Each structure stands twice: as C-alpha cells, then as structure tokens.
Amino acid sequence: xxGVIQSPxxxxxxxxxxxxxxxxxxxxxxxxxxxxxxxxxxxxxxxYFNNNVxxxxxGMPEDRFSAKMPNASFSTLKIQPSExxxxxxxxxxxxRDGLARNEQYFGPGTRLTxx
Amino acid sequence: xxxxxQNSGPLSVPEGAIASLNCTYSDRVSQSFFWYRQYSGKSxxxxxxxxxxxxxxxxxxxxQLNKASQYVSLLIRDSQPSDSATxxxxxxxxxxxxxxxxxxxxxxxxx
Numbered sequence: 001x002x003g004v005i006q007s008p009x010x011x012x013x014x015x016x017x018x019x020x021x022x023x024x025x026x027x028x029x030x031x032x033x034x035x036x037x038x039x040x041x042x043x044x045x046x047x048y049f050n051n052n053v054x055x056x057x058x059g060m061p062e063d064r065f066s067a068k069m070p071n072a073s074f075s076t077l078k079i080q081p082s083e084x085x086x087x088x089x090x091x092x093x094x095x096r097d098g099l100a101r102n103e104q105y106f107g108p109g110t111r112l113t114x115x
Numbered sequence: 116x117x118x119x120x121q122n123s124g125p126l127s128v129p130e131g132a133i134a135s136l137n138c139t140y141s142d143r144v145s146q147s148f149f150w151y152r153q154y155s156g157k158s159x160x161x162x163x164x165x166x167x168x169x170x171x172x173x174x175x176x177x178x179q180l181n182k183a184s185q186y187v188s189l190l191i192r193d194s195q196p197s198d199s200a201t202x203x204x205x206x207x208x209x210x211x212x213x214x215x216x217x218x219x220x221x222x223x224x225x226x
Contacts, residue, residue: 033213042218043159043203056213091158097211101166102147104205104214106158 002026004107006092012113018080021110024073025094033104034067034077035091043091049075050097082114118142119206121217130226134191138204138217141185147207148180148187149214154200163189194224 005024013019025032034046047057049069060067064083069075079086089111095104118141128134136150147166151159163178165171165187171178177190187206191198201221205214 043216045213048213050211055211101164102207102210103149103161103164105161106151109158 004092004094004105006090006107006110008110009108010111010113012115013082014115015083016081017114018078019082019086019112019114021077021090021092021112023075023077023092023107025075025092026096026105027073029094029096029105030072031095031097031104032069032075033093033095034075035093035106036088037091037109038088046077046090079112082112084114087112087114118215119204119217121202121204121220123218124221125223126220127223127225128194130194130196130224132194132224134194134198134222134224136189136191136202136204136220136222137186138188138206139186140204140206140215142206142208143182143185145182145185145206145208146210148178149205149207150176150178150187150189151203151205151216152200153203153219159203191222194222196224196226198222199224 007022032049037043046059047067052069067077089109091109093106150163152162153159165178165180175192179188201219203219204217
C-alpha cells in the first residue's frame with residue numbers, strides 16, 4: 001500500500017511568494033496532521049483534520065498560514081506571503097481513528113527554503 | 116512542566132550493547148504510546164506502539180510502559196551502527212486527539 005504522499009519534496013522560494021504544500025493521506029485514514037520541524041523547535045503540530053474537518057488549528061503560527069482538506073484524499077497547506085522564518089521541513093501524517101490501535105504514519109516531508 | 120520529556124542526548128553506546136531510551140509524560144490519562152525513529156534528513160518512522168502496562172517485544176526492540184510512574188522506555192538490544200538516529204517518544208492522551216511528541220533523544224552507536 002502507498003504511504004502518505006507529499007509534494008513537492010523540496011521548495012525554494014523568495015520571501016513574499018505564495019507556497020502551497022500538498023498531501024495525500026493513506027487510503028482509509030480519516031485523520032490528517034500537518035507538522036513543522038526545525039532544529040530549534042522540534043516537531044510542532046500545525047493543524048489536525050478529522051473526517052476533513054479542522055479539529056485543532058491552534059498550532060498555525062499566524063494568518064499567513066492556511067490549510068484545507070476538500071476531500072478525504074487531499075489536503076493543502078498554504079503560506080502567503082512566505083517569510084525566511086518559515087524555512088523548515090513540513091510533514092503530513094495520517095491515521096485511522098476509531099480503532100484501538102491508532103497508529104500514525106508520516107509522509108516524506110517537504111523541505112521549504114524561503115530566501 | 117513539558118508534556119512529554121526526553122533526554123536530548125546524545126546517548127552513545129558501543130555496537131552490540133543495549134541502548135535504553137526513556138520518556139516521561141505529564142498527563143496521567145494518556146492511553147497510547149509510540150516510539151518513532153528519525154534518521155537525519157528523513158521523516159519519523161513508527162517502530163513501536165504500546166497501549167498497556169508491561170513490556171512489548173518486537174525483534175531487537177522492547178517497549179516498556181509504566182502508567183503508575185508515567186514513563187515509557189525503549190530498549191534496543193544488540194545495538195547496530197544503523198540504529199544511530201533520533202528517537203521520538205509520542206503520547207496520545209485520548210482517542211481523537213493529536214499525538215504529543217517529545218523533543219527526541221539522539222542515539223549514536225559506534226562500531
């Protein structure tokens with residue numbers, strides 16, 4: 001089975017530009033998570049969807065960040081306008097809630113560099 | 116108090132030794148516990164999950180959970196240089212909530 005798919009794998013952009021990151025969760029998983037990882041702050045949860053509905057977006061740093069999940073197989077994380085401090089690795093993860101074994105799996109990540 | 120705490124390390128062990136990684140959590144009602152391994156430049160990879168008190172073994176890995184003391188540990192037997200990575204402890208307080216991750220412990224296995 002295919003794992004979590006993310007695109008692009010690498011993104012280099014200039015400050016002020018819009019960036020869109022994409023994620024396809026594992027088929028059958030009903031929860032999707034966006035994380036950001038930096039050396040300084042570690043792995044931070046940005047937003048969590050369950051059945052395509054945002055449940056917890058308290059980790060979204062500011063209004064420049066937005067996330068959508070229009071259907072069960074696709075989600076986007078958008079940054080507009082981007083800033084150098086947004087440079088990080090962004091991970092998407094999914095899991096199937098409602099089971100006793102609620103194991104969560106990560107995608108390969110998108111390495112974002114904002115110059 | 117941080118919700119999930121790990122010693123950042125680095126933890127250095129010789130090849131063939133047992134590596135012991137520890138994690139404590141603050142919320143007593145936590146239900147599910149996970150260990151992820153993350154190689155440099157890669158994404159976190161789930162290696163162990165544990166849901167009840169006691170030990171759970173999978174190959175060279177053993178996860179130990181003690182809910183009364185609020186700690187979970189990971190033992191790696193016969194450590195190999197390929198085990199060198201950062202190990203993240205994650206805790207799920209209750210069903211339908213997001214995992215809470217520790218900062219990770221860096222393990223270095225020398226040959």
